[in-house]
Amino acid sequence: MIYVVTEKELELLACLEKSSRLSVDTLAKLLNIEVEEVKKMVGKLEAEKIIVDYVTHIDWTKVKEHTGLTAMIDVKVTPKHGVGFDAVAEQIYRYSEVKSVYLMSGTYDLSITLEGKTMGEVAMFVSEKLATIESVVSTTTHFILKKYKHEGIIYEKNDDDKRIVVTP
Missing domain, CATH: 1.10.10 (Arc Repressor Mutant, subunit A)
Incomplete structure (x- = not known):
């Protein structure tokens, strides 16, 4: 609404x-x-759920004890009659490992952000949980290697502006 x-x-x-x-x-x-x-x-x-949550952003790369990783998974889906992509998206976002699910335009239908401890753990999620969903046609998994900017927050801010100055 x-x-x-x-x-x-x-x-x-x-x-x-x-x-x-x-x-x-x-x-x-x-x-x-x-x-x-x-x-x-x-x-x-x-x-009215306009304010949904109050969130803190943490740079986990600075915490020695943190060993997790983030994967972004592109998913091709066959929409279900009468409910489209919503039923499949709901089935996916109910998994605790899944941090976000978006309906996308373009080559893939859904984009999923997932957190896991290891690449193997993410691979098991994709092969045992995601790929077994009836409407899922294919997946492509990407692992985040480094965050430069996330939700408007710049990580590892460097004050030395190395851009070339252009003057008319």
């Missing part, structure tokens, strides 16, 4: 998207409204 939101609610959403750690007091000052109004707006937006 699509909701109509006010201008202040749009401003609030933009502030929270940039930093979900902002306090209600800070948000009230930024939006030039009362704290109670911010609380009311946040409650409404959470109830």
Whole structure:
């Protein structure tokens, strides 16, 4: 369902998207409204599932004990009559290893992001769980080797701008 939101609610959403750690007091000052109004707006937006979650981004490459890896899997699917791709996508996103599922345009129908401890673990997921789903026609698996930028956050920021300066 699509909701109509006010201008202040749009401003609030933009502030929270940039930093979900902002306090209600800070948000009230930024939006030039009362704290109670911010609380009311946040409650409404959470109830309508417009605000879905408050997420922390962690650079796991800096944590020695972390041994996981991320795979992106492209999936060709035969859509089911009456439900299209939704039923297959739901079957896939119910697995705990799956972090995201997107319906895509182009060569593949679904794009899946999956986390596992080893390449073998990801391979087992693809061969034993994903490939056995009736509507799945084929898969292509890609492993993320290094993150440079993720959801607007630059990892390993280097202040030395090495781009060539172009002047007219």
